[in-house]
Amino acid sequence: MKCAGCLDAPVYPPEERVDTVYCNRDCQKVHWSVHKAHCRTLGSRKKLLRVAVILKVALLTYREVRYDIDLRRIAVHDGVLCLYQNQRPATTRCRRGRFPAHLTSNNAHREAALANNQCTTAMALLGRLTRKLLKGVTSTINILDVQIGKPTTRTKLVPGPDASNCPHTVLKVKLSGNEAWIIDTAGCQYGFEEVLVPFETYMTEKSCTIASAPAPYDATETKDLDYFSTLPFMNKTKAQRGDREQERRAxxxxxxxxxxxxxxxxxxxxxxxxxxxxxxFARDLTAHMLALT
Structure with missing residues (x-):
């Protein structure tokens, strides 16, 4: 028998064993006084992993329904996932709708297209959901900007600006016991499959450098939009302002x-x-967002 509280908890140090196995329930009861502290630690990790998975599902589902790129082709060239778009002028309103799923049958490419340049959106959009799901899990949540040195795959809009030097925003979560984890909901744009990774492992494997000091995660759904409204170059046209208000409503x-x-x-x-x-969750969120008129 395996302890249900430990089952499928993620590993923090590489050499750690997370599964505790018993011959029967009586054996488990006898060992509980020894095991319970570690079990609670692993239980917190498991909850954190599940929260991270839900956050990624929420971001991708939202984007799938509210996709704002006029995408015409997806192809890989020289290791770069190219998203070919029909670029629109700043004087034209954005048309948001369902992601054009017919353009690819590759799920990793679909997720990368949905998450491309969306880490700032993710931080704002998911703030309320993150805090709600982590309530009751002893943790400290900070927002962290990093420079990705070693992406698995790089994603690029064509035509579009070179965003390879832009910092990538993630969440740094500390659990009790001083464990530090990274939640990366938009990492699929770099080909990253795991949404929850130990902090040191994330920084090392992806050759990351910290672009700015961690800050408390207090984002609301429209925090980024509120900031964009103060930037002159993002408020030159009626279309830009209208698009932002449409996004605010969503x-x-x-x-x-x-x-x-x-x-x-x-x-x-x-x-x-x-x-x-x-x-x-994905089905209900999709139906809810499609009901927006």
Missing amino acids: RMHFAEFVSIHVSRDIINGSVAEFERNCDR
């Missing part, structure tokens, strides 16, 4: 879904139950 619609329809119970249960919860 963000608040998302916030309504989080406040009313999301419970912390979503991260509980067995592996199979959690997978069903994720699927149901």
Whole structure:
């Protein structure tokens, strides 16, 4: 028998064993006084992993329904995932709609296209959801800008500016016991599959450097939009201002879904139950966002 509280908890130091195995329930009961502290640590990790998975699902689902790029082709050239777009002038309103899924059958490419240049959006959009799901998990959450030195795959808009030197924004979460983790909801634009990685492992494997000091994570759904409204170059045309107000309305619609329809119970249960919860969450969020008129 394996302890259910430890089952599928992520490993923090590479040499750590996270599965505790018993011959029967009586044996487990006898060992509980020794095991319970470590079990609670692993249980917090497991909850953190599930929160990270839900956050990524939320970002990609939102983008899938509210896609704002006029995408015409997806192709890989010289190791770069190229997103070919029909570029629009700043005087033309953006048309948001369903992601053109017919352009690729590769799920990694689809996720990269959805997450491209979306780390700032993710930080704002997901603030309320992050705090709600992590309530009850002893943790400190900071926002952190890093420079990615070793992407698995780089994603590029064509035509579009070279964003390879732009910092990438992630969450640094500290659990009790001084464990530090990175939640990277938009890392799929670099080909990163894991959404939760130990901090030191993330920094080393991806050859990251810190671009700015960590700051408390207090973002609201429209924090980035509020800042953009102060930048002259983003407020030159009526179309730019209209697009931002349209996005603001969608963000608040998302916030309504989080406040009313999301419970912390979503991260509980067995592996199979959690997978069903994720699927149901994505379906319900999709329906909610499509109902926005």
